Amino acid sequence: MSRETPTVFPKWTPGTLDIHHIDTGCGNATLIVGPDGTAIVIDCGTSKDIPLGQDGSRRPGELVARYALRNSPSTTLDYLIATHVHPDHVGDVHSDKTAMGSGFQLTGLSDVDHLMPATLVIDRAYPDYGLRPPLRAPFADNYLAWLDARRRQGRQIARIAVGSTSQVKLRSPQDYPTFSIRTLAANGSVWTGTGHESRSLFPDLSALPPEALPDENKCSMAFLVSYGLFCYYTGGDLTCDTYDGRYPWMDVETPVAEAAGKVDVAVANHHGYFDACGPDFVGLLDAATYIIPAWHVTHPGMAQLQRMLGAWPGVKRRNVFATRMLPENGLVNSRFTSEMRSRQGHVVVRVEPGGGSYRIFVLDSSSELDYVTAEFGPYMCS
Known part of the structure; x- marks a missing residue:
């Protein structure tokens, strides 16, 4: 139900799982606070050359770190994860030349790490990306x-392990045995459904012409978060476009x-863009709730929104x-926007202790x- 008089979002309490989809207006950013307080940030993008903030004074990475500090019981992160290396997920370079680290510019994920240091950063393949x-x-x-x-400083970086439930885990897993985060996919590999095994979806990349190489x-990376009966999916910018059947894989x-x-609950792949969130995606996940990390005029596509809404x-x-449907996109999707729950703001999934039920909160993203x-x-x- 809508509230006429807004109240401050109630703080996390032990046993509760919070999943925050943060509206920055220029990329993906998700904060997960596990039932024991384990803090995880997945992606922090800055797709525009703006030292932005709600008042124009802070960079998006600063905003995300400040948001996480307010809504996590810790001043540090356990995990900082980049689903893939695009600016709206890891951070773009920008005009603020004063925001520098040791040989790099503070932006996106590095900004978050500067203000809320992460114990472990997980990348899809660093340092060896092979043919991709x-x-x-x-x-x-x-x-x-x-x-x-980070590596020179002796700080931890890991390559993602597809199929694993032990790489990203709670600080106190014994206290919440029904909680897990499984890596479903990365680098074209997907979990087989058995143990920690995975299989490759890509053909031999060395035999493909340049136009057929996967982008x-x-x-x-894609993840499945489970807590009791609750299940949540997020998959970065995975797509289903086969170039009209030319490359089915x-x-x-x-x-x-x-x-x-x-x-x-499921997060829309690739912001609900035209090349993602196909019929099988919605049919197989069959989620009651979809969250679109929107920030561009093309987010989401009309067919994708209709499909997710049913x-x-x-x-x-x-x-x-x-998180932020632009007015131009709202015009394109005007047939369906009245059926959406919200079109702008931080979207928080709060799962009750034990994982039997959840609530959705929309927070005003125009201030802190x-x-x-x-x-x-x-x-x-x-």
């Missing part, structure tokens, strides 16, 4: 320079959704939230006061 290295671009060079600096998005999204199975006659509607503008639920987990 990141793009040669200033944002990627800056990101790798940050990782190089960075298809190498994104480029549909990475569908086998990853199949590995995940039914979930309660906006067909006689179909029960699903909950759909966007964390006012609740709407609350939905409770929803029973399936």
Whole structure:
């Protein structure tokens, strides 16, 4: 239900799982606070050359770190994860030349690490990316320079382990045995559904012509978070576009959704862009709630929004939230926007102790006061 008089978002308490989808207006950023207080940030993008903040005075990475410090019981992070190396997920270079680290510019993830130091940074493949290295671009060079600096300082960096539930774990896993974070996919590999085993979705890359090589998005990490009966999916910028059937294996999204199975809450792949969130993605996950990390005029596509909503006659509607749907996109999607739960703000999934039910809170992202503008639920987990 909507609240006429906003209240401050209630603080995390032990036993509760909070998943914050942070609205920066220029990229993805997710904070997970586990039931024992374990703090995880997945992505922090800065896709525009702006030292931005709600008042124009702070960079997006600073905003995310400050948000995480307010909404986590810790002053440090246990894990800082980059789903893949694109500027709206790791941080772009910008015009603020005073924001420097040791050989790199503070932006996105490196900004977060500066203000809320992470024990472990997890990358998809650092330092050896094989045949699928990141793009040669200033944002990627800056990101790798940050990782190089961490390594020189003796700070931990790890390559993601697909299929594992032990690489990203709680500080006190024995206290919450029904909680787990499984890596479903990365670098074109997907969990088989057995143990910690994975299989490759890509053909022999060395035999492919340049135009058929998988792009960075298809190498994104995907995770399945489970707590009691509650299940949550997030998959970076995975896509299902096969170039109209020319390269069927480029549909990475569908086998990853199949590995995940039914979930309660899912994040839209690739911001709900035209090349993601296909029929199989929605059908296999069958989530009651979808969250779109939107920041661009193309987020989401019309078919993708209709599909996530279930906006067909006689179909029960699903909950759909966007972190920041731009006005131009709202015009394109005007057929469906009235059926969305919200179109701007931080979207917080709060799972009750034990993982039997969850609520959704929308927070005002125009300030750092964390006012609740709407609350939905409770929803029973399936």
